Amino acid sequence: MAATTSATDLDRVVGKLQALVRIPTVSDRDPARVDTDAFDRLLAELEAQFPRVHAGLELTRVGTHGLLFRWPGASDARPVVLMAHLDVVPIDADAPWQHPPFGAEIADSPTGPAIWGRGTLDDKGCVVGICEAVELLLEAGHVPAQDVWLSFGCDEEVSGTAARAAVDHLRAAGVRPWFVVDEGGAIAHEAFPGVKPPLGVIGVTEKGTTSVELVAEGRGGHASTPARNGPTARIARAILRVEKSPFPASAPAPTLELMRRIAPHVPLPLRPLLSRADRIAPAVTRALLAAGPEAAAMTRTTVAATTLSGSPALNVIASTAKAGLNVRVMVGDTVAGVVDHLRAAIKDDSIRIDVVESGEPSPVSPMDDAFRLIESCIGEVFADAVPTPYVMMAATDSRHFTEICERAYRFAPFRMTKAQRQAIHSYDEHLGVSALVDGVRWYRTLIERLPA
Incomplete structure (x- = not known):
């Protein structure tokens, strides 16, 4: 059984997260x-x-500041990797933070006292949760049943190389993990309209992350004598055409299983529909599309126009205009297919499509004994939650580990409201104090339950 946490332990772990968040x-x-x-x-x-x-585990530095720890277990037959990352995204200086983003202040939130600051959720909370669980187990003299590796990347937010270096090290050492747990899902409150219990969403795959740049070129010139269909006008038209041409929608197997699992908790009229989700996938897909952007993103490849550039001055017509598109490639789609779709939607051969970053979707991890172990630990620590697989929309370092491991799961063991999830990469990011403590319990329970 997972150990309880005393008030002293609580103060200790909260202080540790504060110390890390205060370092930008x-x-x-x-x-x-x-x-x-x-x-x-x-x-x-x-x-x-x-x-x-640091004293009891073997440490290897990877990349510039990445860390890879090995905790030798009673066996190395089925090693496990627990992952998190040390870097954070920049702060928008104009965003209305309630508390200083690197202050790590303890202040009230709608769910109780919380630590406020950049990185509390993404992803220093997981770093502290993992390390504190291991620290407590080492203090108790625990020896894990299997080798446990801790992989902490330093450049996850910029799709860097530290995680790849960790994979290269493990591959060279002949280590093929039984499973990997990285950030991703959570104990998600308010996940679906009408669903009261929180969902313990475990990412069994993740969309591919691809960056595309649309480029239009022309003569440019003085703004007093504009010509029709200049570069900026063509880029604007291309963006609108892409927005009006969404990718085909369909619900992959993990999404259908999610629907089936939440069926007992939705309003009564929807229960027959969702309980048969795997047999009426088109109807489920239509329901998700109607449920809002978060649910709709579970059904298709998405495209968001994120950056724009053109003329360097208000009285100059741009000779080159560009639009950056962030694409999240759905399981079953490909980057090549994305480019073909964009070309067909834009209908303008004068616009160049440059793939700046290419990332295919990750393989779907099996829902076997490893998944069931994670699921059972959720049930023990978060008894009110409904564990379920899902397709993760964002990218994690775990995608690199799929080269050496067929079971990559994305789950951060923290309770998160919808507002908290929206604060990731935005302002007012915060993690509840009690949620942090429960996260430590979850990691500890997972390690203690590793089978021989």
């Missing part, structure tokens, strides 16, 4: 713009906060 480890695609001193300070703080982890 912001990653950037340009290495010259990364504050390496902040990352150096974070690694030193990690060692100070988790001395047993």
Whole structure:
């Protein structure tokens, strides 16, 4: 059984997360713009906060500041990897944060006292949850049934190389993990309209992350003599055409299983529909499309126009206009198919489509004994939650581990309201104090339950 947490332990783990959040480890695609001193300070703080982890586990540095720990178990036959990342996204200085984004203040939230700051949810909460669980187990003299690896990347937010380096190290050492647990799902409250219990959503796959740039070129010139169909006008028209041409929708197997599992908890008229989700997939797909953007994104490849550039001055017609598109490629689709779809939607051969970053969807992990172990630990720590698989919309470092492991699961063991989920990569990110404590319990329970 998972151990309870005393008030002293609670104060200790909260202070550890505060210490990490206060160090602004912001990653950037340009290495010259990364504050390496902040990352150096974070690694030193990690060692100070988790001395047993650093003294008792074997440590390998990966990338610039990534960490890969090995905790030898009674067996190395089915090793397990617990993952998180140390970097965070930048702060929007104009966003209306209620508390300083790197202050890690303890203040009230709608669900009780919480730690406020960038990285509490994404993803230093998981770093602390994992390390504190291991620290407590080492203190108790526990030896895991299987080898446990801790992989902490330092550049996940910019699709960096640390996770790949960790995979390369494991591959060279002949390690093929039984399963991997990374960030992703959560104990999601308010996940679906009409569903009262929270869902323990476990990502069994994730969409591919692809970045595309649309480029239109022309003569440019003085703004006093504009010509029709200049680069900016063609880019604007292309964006509108893409928005009006969504990708075909269909519900993949994990989504249908999610619907089946929540069927007993939806309003009575919907129960017969969702309980037969696997047999009436088209109807379920239509229902998800009507349920709002979060649910609709579970059914198709999505495209969002995120960046625009054109003229350098208000009185100059752009000679080159560009639009950046962020594409999340659904399971079953491909990057090549995405480009073909965009080309057909835009209907303008003068616009160039450049693939800046290519990421295919991850394989679907099986719902076998490894999944059931994760599921059972959710049931023990979060008795009110409905465990279920789902397709994760965002990207995680775990996608690289699918090269050496067929079971990559995405689950952060924290209760999150809809408002908290919306705060990730936005303002007012915060993690409840009690949620952090439960997260430590979950990681500890998972390690204790590893089978021989």
